[in-house]
Amino acid sequence: MRKSSSLINIKEVLLSTRKVLNENAIIDSDLESDLLVAFALKITRAQLHANINSPISISEQKTIQNLVNRRIGHEPLAYILGVREFFGNLFRVNESVLIPRQETECLVESIINYLRHKSIESPKVLDVGCGSGVIGASILKYFPNIDLISIDISPNAAQIAYENILKITNNNNFHVLVGDLIESIKVQVDLIVANLPYIPTKRIPTLQKEIFLYEPKTALDGGTKGVEIISRLIEQSTKILKPDGAIFLEIDPDQKYILKNKIQHLFPKHKIKVLHDLSGQERVLSITIL
Template sequence: MKLKQLKKNVIEALSEIYPSEEIHTFFFILSEKYLNLSRIETTLEAEQKINPRVLQKFETALRRLKNHEPIQYIVGGTEFYGLPFKVNEHTLIPRPETEELVEWIIEGAVSENKPDYRILDIGTGSGCIAVSLAKALPQASVFAMDVSLKALEMAKENARLNEVSVQFFQEDILKTGTLPQQYDVIVSNPPYVRELEKLKMKNNVLNFEPPSALYVSNADPLVFYRTISRLALRYLKPHGKLYFEINEYLSNELMKSLKKEGYPHIDLKKDFRGKDRMLQCRKK
């Protein structure tokens, strides 16, 4: 089979499930993974013959895509902030809006230009925030924690992949009363999707991404923010900053809670879709 026929087969197999643009993206991702061909090369090499072993890989990927499994889990990785990251069922797939949070933190750190700059990422998952910050801010000391040992294994692998130093440790933020030291920045992208919002989510998220990293109860959706903000009051250095990625529907409620906890200075920022997505706050 030639590459152009393989592309046609992929499009036909997925046409009733996914939009055309997304199917083409799947094909390019799989071609890069299994054939080491760039997007333009898939056109230039359209007459290339595909061996049976590679065809089998494409067929397996198509079966998984038909089951709505995320393409990132199928190929075992994705890109975040211009860097390669490995992901699996124990980690969330990094989102583009989180890149904006990383950029915001970097801008603040560069403008301050302080020595002994320390950053803590709480609930690091794949390590995308911590590793990206360590890569962009080589002068900083970056630390990251997660409750999941499996997630930490992946985060450590991503730190090695991107040749950065991040100190990882396991901790359940809802059960700990202390942090190891003082920090200039504490950042978290905690679980913030309420159970009631599951109806709006796609099967590729519902059925495959780790629930513990996504969902919070309807009764207390701000539990992680409240816990982290209270710890940050004690463990942020003077003039230190706390950054959160947030639920767009809970921005007002969260800001009220943070002001009550002792953060009078709060900056809310929208993501590229125009949704309330992240905030920065400083204690008194």
């Protein structure tokens, strides 16, 4: 098929897209240009490269340009595409939820290792500040017998979490609630997991533009020292955590001593572990009640 003089092909648009992304300091411009163009054309990356010489219509060129403009305006790629991969699954995301990070996979792995060695037939797991639901969904997919409760203060986030958990797990053994931490939870639970806001307020304006301009502040701002919300959760957990239960938290490495002191005050008999993420940072705090 002969290409019209007004049209360009996929190869040409990929080259021009990469150039623009590079000029605007987008680090992984090769990957992002592939994803943006494939998204605009409603095809996979494999199909994109299999049809590298195929022409692109004027309307498709405009769609690609709009996507590129959004990206160089610092809108995160995950929000543009509407999805983010986490723990081997694609989750729906938008500006109502924090974009899942790779370091949170360390939290999920540590929870899976913990549950694997517990002899509870159907443990009740509470995912607090669930956001897009990646933690709860990943655990429920691995352990279909758990009784999962996910809760978030944002109704929009709770709706996204519900949709993601149902789609990823194809399991109805869960509940998604709207609420402030665990004040509304009346049942006893075996495990509390949380990736709550832990960035100190004064650091929020210094974050990358992609984060500061687009991601929800309520999912980032942890208060003056970054531990206010996590501390509230630990305090509230004394009312619903079973005597032999556990808490798994994602934290900033600088916060472990403050939180350890808090835990020692509330739980006289306990065991604490600090686990590292893939970059070697102390990222997960696990508390087992003895």
